[in-house]
Amino acid sequence: MASTVTMRAVRDTDALSAGGAAGPAPATRVPSVPEEAVVPALAPAPAVAAAPPPARPRPRLGGALRPMLMNMVSIGLLLGFWYLATAYRWDFYIRFDNVPTPGEVFGEALRLLGDDKFVTNIGVSLWRIGVGFLIATVLGVVVGMLCGRYALFKGLVFPALEVLRPIPAIAWVPISIMLWPSTESSILFITFIGAFFPILLNTLHGVASVDTVLIRAARCLGTSEYALMTQVVLKAALPHIFTGLAVGMGVAWVSLIAAEMISGQFGVGYFTWEAYSLIEYPHIVVGMLVIGVLGLLCSGAIRLAGKILMPWQGIGGKENS
Amino acid sequence: MMGTAASTKGGHIDIRDVSVSFTQNGVALDAVSGVSLDVKPGEFVSIVGPSGCGKSTLLNIVAGFLDPTRGTASVDGSPIQGPGADRGVVFQQYSLFPWMRVRENVEFGLKMQGMCRSERQSKARTLLGLAGLLAFENHYPEQLSGGMRQRVGIVRALATGPQVLLMDEPFGALDAQTRVVMQEILTHMWHQLQLSVLFITHDIEESIFLSDKVYVMTARPGRIKAEIPIPLPRPRTADMTSSAEFLAIHHQLKALIREESLAAMGGELQDGGLGRDWHLGPEGVRAAL
Ligand SMILES: Nc1ncnc2c1ncn2[C@@H]1O[C@H](COP(=O)(O)OP(=O)(O)O)[C@@H](O)[C@H]1O
Ligand SMILES: [Mg+2]
Numbered sequence: 001m002a003s004t005v006t007m008r009a010v011r012d013t014d015a016l017s018a019g020g021a022a023g024p025a026p027a028t029r030v031p032s033v034p035e036e037a038v039v040p041a042l043a044p045a046p047a048v049a050a051a052p053p054p055a056r057p058r059p060r061l062g063g064a065l066r067p068m069l070m071n072m073v074s075i076g077l078l079l080g081f082w083y084l085a086t087a088y089r090w091d092f093y094i095r096f097d098n099v100p101t102p103g104e105v106f107g108e109a110l111r112l113l114g115d116d117k118f119v120t121n122i123g124v125s126l127w128r129i130g131v132g133f134l135i136a137t138v139l140g141v142v143v144g145m146l147c148g149r150y151a152l153f154k155g156l157v158f159p160a161l162e163v164l165r166p167i168p169a170i171a172w173v174p175i176s177i178m179l180w181p182s183t184e185s186s187i188l189f190i191t192f193i194g195a196f197f198p199i200l201l202n203t204l205h206g207v208a209s210v211d212t213v214l215i216r217a218a219r220c221l222g223t224s225e226y227a228l229m230t231q232v233v234l235k236a237a238l239p240h241i242f243t244g245l246a247v248g249m250g251v252a253w254v255s256l257i258a259a260e261m262i263s264g265q266f267g268v269g270y271f272t273w274e275a276y277s278l279i280e281y282p283h284i285v286v287g288m289l290v291i292g293v294l295g296l297l298c299s300g301a302i303r304l305a306g307k308i309l310m311p312w313q314g315i316g317g318k319e320n321s
Numbered sequence: 322m323m324g325t326a327a328s329t330k331g332g333h334i335d336i337r338d339v340s341v342s343f344t345q346n347g348v349a350l351d352a353v354s355g356v357s358l359d360v361k362p363g364e365f366v367s368i369v370g371p372s373g374c375g376k377s378t379l380l381n382i383v384a385g386f387l388d389p390t391r392g393t394a395s396v397d398g399s400p401i402q403g404p405g406a407d408r409g410v411v412f413q414q415y416s417l418f419p420w421m422r423v424r425e426n427v428e429f430g431l432k433m434q435g436m437c438r439s440e441r442q443s444k445a446r447t448l449l450g451l452a453g454l455l456a457f458e459n460h461y462p463e464q465l466s467g468g469m470r471q472r473v474g475i476v477r478a479l480a481t482g483p484q485v486l487l488m489d490e491p492f493g494a495l496d497a498q499t500r501v502v503m504q505e506i507l508t509h510m511w512h513q514l515q516l517s518v519l520f521i522t523h524d525i526e527e528s529i530f531l532s533d534k535v536y537v538m539t540a541r542p543g544r545i546k547a548e549i550p551i552p553l554p555r556p557r558t559a560d561m562t563s564s565a566e567f568l569a570i571h572h573q574l575k576a577l578i579r580e581e582s583l584a585a586m587g588g589e590l591q592d593g594g595l596g597r598d599w600h601l602g603p604e605g606v607r608a609a610l
Pocket of ligand 1: 343
């Protein structure tokens, strides 16, 4: 888990340093380049050449169903493996003898969803994510915008943040428990730390890559500095900010779950760890699945918010203007 | 607002002995040297010259994006201090705010002046109507063609009622047909609103067709090489471009620019091959021929 955080953080720095003066946004480049690059790289593979090349996937009857079918097969294989491994208590270096079967997990999941304590745990985790992420968003965007626009501010603030940035949020757990008066506040702090840096760095990058012509255009329409920040720079950086929010949300969940497991009372992370201690093995898997679903819902919410707040994105048919 | 502003007949741009040097890697580089030019109220003035001779630099000084190293620049007698809504600017690049619809783009300057929503809305719609863009008021810039975007750009620059319009190769990226239409629209607006226009172009024909006066600049460091009055009558029509008078001016300008383009290329080759300032675009090549 810790490695996930570090990897994400590193990717952010790379994006930032690479995009300093260069033109297009690395954040948006990351998904788009592979798509464009992979196709021509694969296309001229002439190993199976000569044969009538299916240039374009023709609209066949099965065409639309195929991906869905493949999804079902893929997930079916996973469930099947799980079932076989646990039902027959496979033991080949990896031991499945204590792992609950899909049936056990499913039954427990149904029961738990009606259980007040479990629902409270979910509510507590969501509340912590909400608060930690909100603070990270506000601070990350504000500090990122100030750093991106005022060299003096960046010079004073950014080096200190750069020192703290590579430290994974989870590494903050012990000191956080010492720093903050309550467990609750220290867990919020860990969640905040996880989300803060991706949001900060992407905002900074977004502000730095705002086209100067837009700033000039605004300036000669009589825009004050404050209006420039709120109505031009912020809007222009919004796509990058949302990239930061999406990454930040992922890291926030990682950090929250770890913090709950280590120091928590309540929360799905705590629930999952407690299930292990209390030898309620089906609960472990239910906890994992719930964490996965909650993470998915949260990133979905970010994407939805992005669509609502940036209706102009991708509207001209071209991506990435 | 625009009506009253137009009747006051302001908009005198005065550039006196302006020099600009940029420091790059510790080396001072003279971009513009001792340039004086003026645009009288209601006059249409173009600047032509080889790439890199400092045309944009001059326009940026008038726009207030850049301070001259030496010399003074003023509008109606008051020195230029930073950009402002009294001088509209139209850029070559795509400069509409992509997150705003067409009408919001046009309203933006009025909003910055604190005009109330309904007032600026009706004003923007009037202007868009004049430019034939009303049907597109709710489009995003991304949904418009290049020519329409530039028309919106002009309307946006004019919404706050400036007396001065600064245009840096505004039609450079448009195809020939669109460009001709844009020139006619611009001439119309200039005439209606009695604007003072400072217009930068690579296109000799365009400069003659539009202007009362054309300044030709030398290769870097940019100086004024010639000031050519264009005494063609107005309104100007497309068939005037084949008149003997038009062709004579065209010939004269072409010769002047050709000299400078060759000088610019020679200078850069001497500087050690293709330096980083080498950006003679297709227009530059055309001008050089
Ligand atoms: N900010 C700057 N820093 C350094 N050099 C610059 C800067 N802006 C322009 N220059 C240089 O000044 C010269 C004039 O530039 P510019 O006014 O853009 O020319 P033009 O618009 O006529 O093509 C060019 O050689 C250009 O490289
Ligand atoms: Mg230029």
